[in-house]
Amino acid sequence: MKQAGEIIIKDLNSLKEVLKQKAKKYKYLPQIGRTHGVHAEPITLGLKFANWYDETTRNIERMKYAIDVASVGMISGAVGTYSYLSPKIEEYVCKKLKLKTPKITSQIISRDIHCQYINTIAIIGASLEKFALEIRHLQRTEVLELEESFTKGQKGSSAMPHKKNPITAEQICGLARILRANSIPALENVALWHERDISHSSAERVILPDSTILLDYTLNKLTNLIKNIVINKDNISNNLKLTKGLYNSQYIMLKLTEKGLTREDAYKIVQEIAMNCWKMNIDFRNEVMNNKLIKKYLTIKEIDEIFDLKRFFTNVDYIFSRLKL
Amino acid sequence: MKQAGEIIIKDLNSLKEVLKQKAKKYKYLPQIGRTHGVHAEPITLGLKFANWYDETTRNIERMKYAIDVASVGMISGAVGTYSYLSPKIEEYVCKKLKLKTPKITSQIISRDIHCQYINTIAIIGASLEKFALEIRHLQRTEVLELEESFTKGQKGSSAMPHKKNPITAEQICGLARILRANSIPALENVALWHERDISHSSAERVILPDSTILLDYTLNKLTNLIKNIVINKDNISNNLKLTKGLYNSQYIMLKLTEKGLTREDAYKIVQEIAMNCWKMNIDFRNEVMNNKLIKKYLTIKEIDEIFDLKRFFTNVDYIFSRLKL
């Protein structure tokens, strides 16, 4: 478990490094932010990667903790009393093996320790599922902002030659389900009988190798996927414009209230314009510019400032500095 | 989550304190150790409690870690960009609330954080299930070493007036299943869409209160159960003698090899005697004493030393010192 854990930490650090690079590279690439699958307000693509970077950092800490707890050895005899062998021998051997000595055992090391390890892997799996799911969403035909890179000679669908499917991201989502499921036997293995029953053993022979190997595999797959991901800047830009500026509605409303309108009145004015734009599929900025009521409160310069996309990214630097990126 | 966590930490400390007292009180009370549900070699009842004490200590550390990770607040706007409000305000408010400021968020705090919290509760639940399961085992009619204490006037079965059932321990085992199950939605809530979808919300409204309240309830139940547990010393002593000394067979075998016999020969000699005692239900020590072959190698004094129960507990002090108990 210690050795497998060390490989996983290495994998996680590779993923973190790739996410760092992507976060920095796309720090200022505007992209529409989406909540409920619906356009909300702009973010930058770099912020998305930075968020995953931060989550990966937490996962590294969790995994290190789980490995540390699991890095124990024992030679304490049939029921943990060291009846025939001094605890000093255990201490000597564990030191040689760079393992800690447990404070107390029964015939075995308590399975809460193995459980924490397997469940930490399940949490990391859930994070990978999150990242992979996002890529799948962003690769759907109508969005197509990101794409899994095709290696030379790789075929897509045999029927539609242009069809490229996010199959690696889908595979990662599927395997995360296996990692998640393994947390249940790990939890059930804790409550053994007396000084030990061996029911945990057959289950551990499945879940310990499966969870460690699958996480290693999945981490490598995802790191490569992200390293080579294709970024379709045109689509990102086009999607951002899809609602023709409607994502500025909140800010106009706030500005109108600064000028003395009640929030209620401001909301009503902006809502009417926004609804109309949405229905007619026309440009929000134009309608705002031409609205007599709004012009009473806001100058053209002020409206220009409101519709300046950069305004949304004022604090990107600050966020990145928090992350030391 | 922070506040609920603090109550849980308090509960865990109470449990730990009770386990400490029981461990110390029964430090030298001999009890048969069991593996596979079958008698193995003697332990002391104090060691059993000490093992739970140690596991509870690990659970406190895990829970503190989970609370620490979860003790974050955020005011970062619709997609986490602080478009209308400075991150300084977030920092100010979080400080007031004694929460940390997250480095980065989307519309919400990443759900790996909530997942760690719920899964930590599931692990603690599994430990409580372990302790409660042990009590159920030790209260079964044929064993009856421990018993849930009856409050004055409490009735057992209406049919058999003497029948006392370990219903609290059984209840704890059942509720641990709920805590365990809740780890699955917590893991599934991590992979949300884009800057947030709200699918996690309806699930969290169930699992966050259920897991925290049930763990608090279960911890209190178990702590009281253990605090007032009835220890049937006679039964503990009688069960220890059930196999009429057979648990000393390993040590005799080892002593014979020290005297020059091969392990193979020693095993064969001891096995024959042991098998016979087991079948005939006769005293192992007598048979050893009267065995001509053994008498060639071991003096009566040496045999007496082998059959001295205290020998098994040579390292109990050392184990307790490791635990600082």
Add this chain to the structure above:
Amino acid sequence: MKQAGEIIIKDLNSLKEVLKQKAKKYKYLPQIGRTHGVHAEPITLGLKFANWYDETTRNIERMKYAIDVASVGMISGAVGTYSYLSPKIEEYVCKKLKLKTPKITSQIISRDIHCQYINTIAIIGASLEKFALEIRHLQRTEVLELEESFTKGQKGSSAMPHKKNPITAEQICGLARILRANSIPALENVALWHERDISHSSAERVILPDSTILLDYTLNKLTNLIKNIVINKDNISNNLKLTKGLYNSQYIMLKLTEKGLTREDAYKIVQEIAMNCWKMNIDFRNEVMNNKLIKKYLTIKEIDEIFDLKRFFTNVDYIFSRLKL
């Protein structure tokens, strides 16, 4: 469980009826079919509903089976031997209650029966999650083919007045996680000790009401959602055209092979044209029409037939007749 089950069957029949209506209404409304989130070949919206209709029919059968198995009563005494009361009384009482008499019990009815019931609810929950997930996908801004209907006066986001989120569908996805999780304690409750231990009881007090009530709630929510769903035919039509006819590539290839080309050659020719159209965002049909090689094998009439959208729906009637729709 029987009574709750009957309510659920009624709910399922309501859902089935709504799905039937939608399937028939949109039987011939062309919509792009998607695999891997990527455009594949056309289906009709009615087929999608028909598929859900079929799945719901299976769920009704499963639920009826689970209710039937669970509709048993018992009065068999402390350990199932009818020591003080004749089994005839059990039979009489069960008949009055319209329950079956079990063939044999211990103190309790075996928990595999309750487990089947709870796990069937989990499967139904997973189906509802599937339908709700589809609606969420089809409501995303870039797709916007379906929309949860807004009741009069319902507000969307306070910031972006036009923003309508699929919150009911999201809620259903979240609650399906709870239904799924409850299958684990139900499975763990089967293996009780001897003639019964009571560990299942505390867990069942949570999962039986939670699963039945949540499924009832979720079924009603989803049935209403689908009944009132807004169908944006323009968007459905526009999305279908998004790849400018590329979904016909497979059929052209097949037609070319009918005319004597090897599949390899046909694939190569079509792939080249398709790739070019995809890159340049130009109309696939035009390119096919103007391709000299293809014109050698296919007449304009034949190409027209290939590009006739109706061709994809030749067997829709047959599928519906299989479903008796």
Add this chain to the structure above:
Amino acid sequence: MKQAGEIIIKDLNSLKEVLKQKAKKYKYLPQIGRTHGVHAEPITLGLKFANWYDETTRNIERMKYAIDVASVGMISGAVGTYSYLSPKIEEYVCKKLKLKTPKITSQIISRDIHCQYINTIAIIGASLEKFALEIRHLQRTEVLELEESFTKGQKGSSAMPHKKNPITAEQICGLARILRANSIPALENVALWHERDISHSSAERVILPDSTILLDYTLNKLTNLIKNIVINKDNISNNLKLTKGLYNSQYIMLKLTEKGLTREDAYKIVQEIAMNCWKMNIDFRNEVMNNKLIKKYLTIKEIDEIFDLKRFFTNVDYIFSRLKL
């Protein structure tokens, strides 16, 4: 899935046959019934096996249902519309393969079908866990009523030659955890995107072979275990007498009420005697015989009838006839 299912049905029938034989063989062998792990009233060992026989019969029905639902094939094209191939071909091929034709598919057969199959295996696994757990309980040293048979030459513990552990039963309990866990990915695989995403595939490559192979293995292990189980009749008889007749207390109480005492008074009288016997570890029958109050109401002949063990088994024949055993 169909073929694997048929092997499992065969396995289940073998188990059922062995349980039938054991049920009939031990139909009248008295054994103490236990609830909460505490002695309750007598059953027969045959009743225990008969209960498992009944549960296995239900599992066969469940599995047949799951196999029947899963025995479908499909050749319906990229999105289920049979665009290039008539549904008649699908029907022809499926008939040849002895599979049913589905009424409707997307690119794939809906995963609720696979889910039912894997979850049915999980339920069967839970039943096997129940049977194996019972054997483990009955093999514990203090009980030792049943024992896994040792093959010639099989060693127990290397330290204690007589120590025989129920390792097969423990292994079955462990593997049931894997079968149970696999139900979660199966449930998560239902909600795929649109006409199919491939996330289910990587998970199914693990859970479909693992669950079917492990269930086959576990069924064979358990069937052999039960076929060759060692029945220690002396221990069964001794354990039955452990409470020195206290399990008759309910019946005496009922008899006293028949004679005109209020239930309250009868309970009080019997309780006092029972408590005293329990504390003093003396024979309940003697105390009843010598109790002046009781002698006022019950003749010696009546008391003899009450203490006749056979009384508990009056309805065993009837139960067996319900099971057609």
